[in-house]
Amino acid sequence: MVAAITQHDTKWVSPSPLWPGSSSTTLGREDFRRPAILRFNTDGFMDELLSVMNDYPENLGEWKARPETWREPMATPPTAAKLQPNQPLSKFKQTQTRQLKRYTDATALAAASALVATDSTQNLPLKLYQPAHQRFYLVTASFVCRKVGLPDRKIDLAKQQKVKFVLRRLLPKDISDRIDPEVCDLSQCDEYAYVLDGDAYRWERVGEAESAANKVLKDNEERLPMFNVGYEEDVDKKRRMLAGYIPVGKREAYLSKEVVESPGADVLPADADAAAAEAAAQKRREAITYLFQLQVGGPWKQLIATADSENGKNSDWNANAPEIAEDSGTPASDDDSAKSGLRDVRDRIQTISWYILVDLVQFLKDYVPKVYSYIADGAAPADLTVAESNLYDALADIGLDRADYEGADFRGLFAKSDIYDSLLDALEHVIDHPGLATDLDLVEYPFERATDNSSQEYQWPSFLFPLADPVNDAPLPDLTVDDPSTTEPEQSQEKIDALAELVGEAIAEDTAKPAPEVHPPKVPKQSNTLGWFYIRCVFESPECGPFHPAIVSESTEAFQLASFFDPDAPGRPVNIPMPLDISPAGLRKFNKNARFMVSDMLCGRFKGARKTTLGDLVLSVLPWPFHKDLPEPGQTSCSKGDLGFGMICSLSIPIVTLCAFILLIIMVILFDLFFRWLPYLFLCLPIPGLKGKS
Structure with a gap:
């Protein structure tokens, strides 16, 4: 007797905590079928995620990524003020909280809808900022069986089953065209996969954007990890959400890679070995x-x-x-x-x-x-x-x-x-x-x-x-x-x-000398775009072979990856305290705990350079006939008799910090002659009572 192979009808959908907020409209159905991107603005974003999934999973929609700039940031999720990531709730309190949900679900959905309706930046592109901007993003989804209640599909690690996500790039069908930086028209774009070719990645064409034929994986395509986040949807009803961290910091690596057409449907050229050797x-x-x-x-x-x-x-x-x-x-x-x-x-x-x-x-x-x-x-x-x-x-x-x-x-x-x-x-x-x-x-x-x-x-x-x-x-x-x-x-x-x-x-090909480990700079192969992307989640069961190919989700909303110096990027607050008492009496109290090892050669140059005066510096930058080169620091090393010696120099970090700040101000003022940037650099506000001497 031959056992019938049961085809598991499984599907990627949006994370289950967001289902109550999905409407029956066309847009709502699209949101239900696609993974969602969550946005966090704290370094402890993982603790924040676990806390909200443990205590208020029904309010996860408040963290859904929306367009923002530093001038008009995304509204802070109201539930964030209720979270206690460092003080978990007891089981009794969790039960009380979930019983109370039945009376507050409608209020929570209304609040989440209000976040979208009142967002004045909803016409801007969705732009993901870097961790340096204090922004962190997770792609989230649920992998379910198409049965009543949409239960979570079991992922059997013993059978090498894995869940990953892939980043796909959107490029205009005519590579010479430019995508509107504010609007991404998917009908005018093709989808490209990030594929490893040899020891370098490149972008290979998959097909037209959002085409059903694109729900496949390319050979050697980069797969990024996802992890489980468990939660209780209701009392004693456990569910699972899958999430993966989006590497926004790799933007420059993604945009600099070569863009090529697909070499074919998994067909290797007859002379693949010769081509690899030539490469x-x-x-x-x-x-x-x-x-x-x-x-x-x-x-x-x-x-x-x-x-x-x-x-x-x-x-x-x-x-x-x-x-x-x-x-x-x-x-x-x-x-x-x-x-x-x-x-x-x-x-x-x-x-x-x-x-x-x-x-x-x-x-x-x-x-x-x-x-x-x-x-x-x-x-x-x-x-x-x-x-x-x-x-x-x-x-x-x-x-x-x-x-x-x-x-x-x-x-x-x-x-x-x-x-x-x-x-x-x-x-x-x-x-x-x-x-x-x-x-x-x-x-x-x-x-x-x-x-x-x-x-x-x-x-x-x-x-x-x-x-x-x-x-x-x-x-x-x-x-x-x-x-x-x-x-x-x-x-x-x-x-x-x-x-x-x-x-x-x-260059000879048969020399015994190996090639040096250097990396020649390459001209970025990017097109005239700002870099539009979307994400697809992937389920793989390699033990099943061709009977169960990889299941690929719908794409997320298209987004851009912001550069480090993006003018719209939020600014991470950085406070650098300076020494307060800069008088000799105050500076002498600091410890000299930064040490430099100085060779005998550098020691001699250092002693000679100490003889340079301010007048020497001024004359060195004046034109002829007033110009005079800086005096030579000397050609001797530190020695005592015939014994040469180096030194260990201990420096005061507060004084070094003051010098760095003063030099910064001097250089900024000098180069203001060319850049005219001084009005945009400083904003100084008075602090009453802040004195160097108490």
């Missing part, structure tokens, strides 16, 4: 290329920007005069400000250039080994690819003219022949001196020709190859940029980006 290889290539930008391309572009900025501030510079005395043609004295300006800038650029060259050599050795061997040996490998050859040619084109540095004051540290005119020569020097990278790591102070710490005993390299210069043209690859009409320094920086593209194409 992994592409991800590895992107990560390594981004590493090149982090270590080489980015710092190089910043050097070019620095050189251009310094040249703009000192337009009277030329290749020779600043480093040569005006009349004698000999190196000028250290007090010659005209000379020291260019020399100091070149010293800073050369210092960073050495580190960039070391990182470039290591990068080529790890990820483009054939090009590295080509540079080291001077002979092209037999199996050199076209991409690798193109990269080598681009590097070979990078050079400078020694004649541009005829007037440089080398202070006897370098000869003119120590300036390499080719990047390949500089890279070959680094390769031939493997200890150079270690020596550079041991350097404690910046390279400055005007001081004693520029000699060879301080581990500085014995060659010069600046990757930028405030007077001369920078050594750059001879590559075509996308827009030749761009001006400097953008055009030079675009050439470095073009070099990075060649690097990405030449």
Whole structure:
């Protein structure tokens, strides 16, 4: 005998405590069939939920989310004042309360209706705010059997049965259209599921919004958890509500993901393995290329920007005069400000250039080994690819003219022949001196020709190859940029980006070096919308296989996820008490309980910086001829005899807080020149009797 398989007719509906408030109108029937969103405005929202479900479940509708702004917030639920989450009711009192409900149900329903009728923001979109705004939201529903009384459907955890909810995104059918930020017309939208593809999520199209065909789950779709909340609907009549926390804080992650059309009805492409391998290889290539930008391309572009900025501030510079005395043609004295300006800038650029060259050599050795061997040996490998050859040619084109540095004051540290005119020569020097990278790591102070710490005993390299210069043209690859009409320094920086593209194409696939754990920034794939969403609840019984597919609910009301700086967002109250008595007598009473560990290098810089005066700060921001650079903090470390030492510095937190507040006021006033924001920052009210001295 074959037993018949009983099809359980089950359904998702709104949470059972809201059923008495559902009317027989079309809108009421729609609300009955869909999950509801509850809104809470306290950090103890879970205690509040449990308390209301334990004592006043019939009034749960007062917490149903409605449109609000900080100017017109949602009305506080009247029942909230009756809750005692920290003092549960006794069983006797609970029974009395439920017996009293029969006389107050009508009043409760009228009060809930009044909340909706008097809400002046009902024409605004439903916007869910973040926990930082002191707003918390739960999606709630009941999973019932379609029998008399709509009893709760049992969820058998032993059979792996689960209840979850999924977040679905609404996008216009024409992706170039813009959804009205105030109104979401579902007839003009498609529904998208948040699906895991490899190790990244993306939005995949499900179908037209609110279509019955959308009540399905996508493979690898993100499922968010739900939990049970039990309560007594009447005396000795227990029911269950299912709820799940809505992660509004993930808004930026949701909106930044790629939007794609559905790949098909669970049909995998024939070459899925090959496609996955290619995607992994592409991800590895992107990560390594981004590493090149982090270590080489980015710092190089910043050097070019620095050189251009310094040249703009000192337009009277030329290749020779600043480093040569005006009349004698000999190196000028250290007090010659005209000379020291260019020399100091070149010293800073050369210092960073050495580190960039070391990182470039290591990068080529790890990820483009054939090009590295080509540079080291001077002979092209037999199996050199076209991409690798193109990269080598681009590097070979990078050079400078020694004649541009005829007037440089080398202070006897370098000869003119120590300036390499080719990047390949500089890279070959680094390769031939493997200890150079270690020596550079041991350097404690910046390279400055005007001081004693520029000699060879301080581990500085014995060659010069600046990757930028405030007077001369920078050594750059001879590559075509996308827009030749761009001006400097953008055009030079675009050439470095073009070099990075060649690097990405030449990266070897068979190196033993793993890809670095870096995350290249991606342009958000969001459309021109503010992000409309709704939620569907899901019941899954995987042990039943295809006989009982997942049961998906109707969608909730469409809503937006508010950004952190949404102008309509409520403001969480933040009170920061400041020290009252700021006189020396009052400040000396505070404990110095914040400690900083200071190395011997930082200790020396800290002592030197304490000599800087207010006059030095003023002169440093004045234009020429009044400008004067800040004095050097010194090149010595803290020591006693031959013993170097660091320090443990203890600070007073109240004084640090005062300094932070004063600096904030100073910066706000300074930048008010550009932003005109001062009238919108402060609102100070008098507090009678609040004195620093009692």
